[in-house]
Amino acid sequence: MKSIIILGSTGSIGTNTLDIVQRFPEDFRVIGMTGGGNIERLEAQIRSFKPQAVAVSTESSAAMLRARCLDLPVEILAGEEGITQVAAMPGADLVISAIVGAAGLVPTLAAIRSGKHIALANKEPMVMAGKLMQDEARKHGVKIFPVDSEHSAIFQSLEGHRLEDVRRLILTASGGALWTLTKEQLQDVTPERALQHPNWKMGSKITIDSATLMNKGLEVVEARWLFSISESRIDVVVHRESIIHSLVEYTDRSMIAQLGLPDMRTPISYAMRYPERLPLDLPSLDLAEVGTLTFCKPDHDRFPCLNLGYESLRVGGTMPAVLNAANEIAVDAFLNGGIRFLGIAEVIRNTMDAHTCRDVSSLDDALEADRWARVKADSLVHAFSR
């Protein structure tokens, strides 16, 4: 029986994780959970899974949750401090890191520093401070298991092989909701249209990242740190069907890939039970029914965000944290009707251009770059606003 903590239990990854816990009650016990503001869902989760401690992002949400849970023996904490306390609470074997965005950095790092293994869905902290997170993981004997389907596929395709035999990693990209649109059509895309992902049901931020291809840019940075490989050896290919989740090419030119229907419960369960595989009662991939798998190159003209991800890595230091923060501000502005779809890349590009890069040798360095970029990107959002 593994004791687990779920950071972001109310989100898409969080609820998929709880679905696995529900299917395998002999294997997992949830001792801690955190949410943002979805109090109703969190209350239902507390009643079903009976964690010892829970945290939410504000004191007012915590007060509402406490009032709803008076009959339950659960400690309810608030704010980043409360979430961080839950992330580091004693007794857990594994922390599922599934908060969205930079808000996950401090709690995930606290979980690492308290010696807990991590199942990492929340890619943004790895983008902001990948070297620091890996250094801390090594120092505390912590394993970071990828949950992102692409990184899980690479992790699985590397099993039993020598790292020195790897030639390159190839991340597959679905292309997101807007892949078939022209640049002119992209100009007038609404948030509702951009949120219609063809293959995956995910939170709104990552769904927009998928449509801009920034999700792949963030994943290139994540792969660089998860697998200790330079960005020049990480490629991206667009594969609309999301059946091949990613590939590794070896020096003898053979490629090893991992395939499956798009369902996050497969990579989540692999990270939770590694090296065992859980017998998931899900539909099988029927290759004869799929018939054809297609591949093409990314289009950097219509979707410039992927290249911004590569560029942030080439510059290094605080630049990936700046890329990430500017993206969070720009996506939020797009979702709220503040800027156009193509304005997202413009805001990020201009924020990066204005940044003077520094080394990230501490958490404060990453947080300071994040704060700076948010202010800068916010001012650009006003300049670009419709």
Ligand SMILES: NC(=O)c1ccc[n+]([C@@H]2O[C@H](COP(=O)([O-])OP(=O)(O)OC[C@H]3O[C@@H](n4cnc5c(N)ncnc54)[C@H](OP(=O)(O)O)[C@@H]3O)[C@@H](O)[C@H]2O)c1
């Ligand atoms: N969804 C996927 O299939 C998928 C696949 C690969 C990787 N990922 C990565 O996994 C992470 C989570 O994605 P998701 O799709 O599950 O997102 P989501 O559905 O939007 O869920 C985000 C979770 O984070 C919580 N949260 C939001 N802001 C917070 C804050 N300031 N402080 C504390 N908690 C906060 C939310 O709480 P409330 O809802 O209660 O407000 C929710 O529990 C992202 O980094 C994403 O890139 C997701």
